Amino acid sequence: MAPDTSSIGYLVKHAQAALHSRMEDALRPLGLSVSQYACMVLVHEQPGISASELARGAFVTRQSMNALLRALIERGLVRRPVRADTGRALPTELTATGTELLGRAEILVSEVQDRMLSRLAAAERRALEGSLLACIDALA
Amino acid sequence: MAPDTSSIGYLVKHAQAALHSRMEDALRPLGLSVSQYACMVLVHEQPGISASELARGAFVTRQSMNALLRALIERGLVRRPVRADTGRALPTELTATGTELLGRAEILVSEVQDRMLSRLAAAERRALEGSLLACIDALA
DNA sequence: TGATTGATGTCAACTTCCTGACATGAAGAG
């Protein structure tokens, strides 16, 4: 494969950049960044998750995730105990306000993702999902 | 589509993050960042390109691209006139050293991209390329 | 001709993210 701007690698970056940009636009009215949204989705899926696990899921360092979490806690969207019952990991959870805001954010993000996939048939979407998983596995 | 960690949008981000990480590893021995590599590929494809056009192609702001270019010029990989013959745009070109280094970088990046696509048949690669283009177009 | 619009380059300040380092606590090996 020629590593140029017509390569699949460049297309992956282009698609990610376009998606990120559209998600920023969609989430701006809620005062949420894409990273903050991703963090809240992960907390919603795995209540009690640690900041380090959140960092891996959001593809940032744990230092960045901790700074991000402080902002969400400050806004009352996320809750985290000061001290862990056991171990060092501090379990993170959504507050009622956070859960409500996440619900609205997910609607807006769904619209963006639906738009992204609007020109693909169901079989093509499944094939795209499978191919992306194959790429991720191959690079792991 | 549910906006969760099993969605195609998340897979796009995951694939991009994994590819970026592997490219960083591959380019580190050459002292090049992924952004610098992308910039040099664009200059190689379109000699005389302006910094603003480079910025759009690399998905960063023109301010970031100008800072990036200064580093490449400092290293003698890229050349840019102080003053344009006409207009404000300063045409950017690779030096001989830059062309040589880019050649070595492209080999290393090709290996990463080949690895990413190693589990996909030719038809699947074409389908992936087409689907990514459809996603990009739909978000434009 | 003169004014307006749009694109480019650049400066400054701010935000975000990363690397490096260190202390804490659990788990496992000796």
Place this chain on the structure above:
DNA sequence: CTCTTCATGTCAGGAAGTTGACATCAATCA
């Protein structure tokens, strides 16, 4: 039980990217 190893949270510093602003130059239009 003790030591080592590993993951987590946190602090400090620096690198990379962004927004906002302004001057310059070409092109367009009244």
